[in-house]
Amino acid sequence: MADLPSASPDLDETATRRDFLFLATGAFGIVGAAAAIVPLVSQLEPDASTIAAGGPIDIDLKSVAPGQMIIVRWRSRPVFIVNRPAKLLAALQSQPLVALLSDPNSQNHQQPEYAANWHRSINPEYGVLVGICTHLGCIPEFFPNPSATTPTNAWPGGYFCPCHGSKYDLAGRVFKGVPAPYNLPVPPYCFVNATTLRIGENPPGSDYDFDSIVQL
Numbered sequence: 001m002a003d004l005p006s007a008s009p010d011l012d013e014t015a016t017r018r019d020f021l022f023l024a025t026g027a028f029g030i031v032g033a034a035a036a037i038v039p040l041v042s043q044l045e046p047d048a049s050t051i052a053a054g055g056p057i058d059i060d061l062k063s064v065a066p067g068q069m070i071i072v073r074w075r076s077r078p079v080f081i082v083n084r085p086a087k088l089l090a091a092l093q094s095q096p097l098v099a100l101l102s103d104p105n106s107q108n109h110q111q112p113e114y115a116a117n118w119h120r121s122i123n124p125e126y127g128v129l130v131g132i133c134t135h136l137g138c139i140p141e142f143f144p145n146p147s148a149t150t151p152t153n154a155w156p157g158g159y160f161c162p163c164h165g166s167k168y169d170l171a172g173r174v175f176k177g178v179p180a181p182y183n184l185p186v187p188p189y190c191f192v193n194a195t196t197l198r199i200g201e202n203p204p205g206s207d208y209d210f211d212s213i214v215q216l
């Protein structure tokens with residue numbers, strides 16, 4: 001395991017979104033100063049050539065404690081896997097929170113049909129998100145706990161992008177009034193069994209193509 005992430009490259013006003021995505025990818029592996037420290041898990045990942053080819057990777061969910069998140073690489077991108085206990089799931093459904101979100105029911109095509117719901121997942125307990133901000137491509141930081149002041153005032157818990165202040169909840173749903181226009185993407189994934197998640201492969205009957213989403 002290695003500590004991970006958070007990317008907050010300086011903003012060059014002339015930078016394109018592609019430039020930003022490159023910078024964010026290059027910064028993958030830097031530890032955020034204030035965000036929760038997140039382990040990068042690799043024990044079940046296949047060899048480097050399989051990862052480079054975008055092949056499926058298996059994750060042992062026993063490594064993700066309730067309320068915690070791990071990050072794995074898939075297609076060279078960070079994928080957030082968060083264990084959301086009942087208390088967090090209840091918070092995701094609270095009407096005061098939902099009223100602050102741009103797309104609370106996943107109507108924009110940023111996820112497979114099997115995750116087009118309020119929790120944006122197959123099993124509500126586990127969130128699976130590509131950790132690339134839909135504004136300019138930074139890696140959002142994990143601040144799971146509500147706070148009066150950190151990383152912003154009246155923080156409800158979720159992901160905060162330090163680049164320009166975009167906010168997402170723990171289902172990757174973007175808040176209104178921030179630069180990011182869409183929810184965080186959901187990759188293709190399925191459950192091999194109750195404790196093994198496979199990223200890069202759809203459940204039987206789905207032909208979801210990750211390249212078809214609106215915004216990476």
Ligand code: FES
Nearest residue numbers: 133135136161164
């Ligand atoms: S890249 Fe600008 S807010 Fe995330």
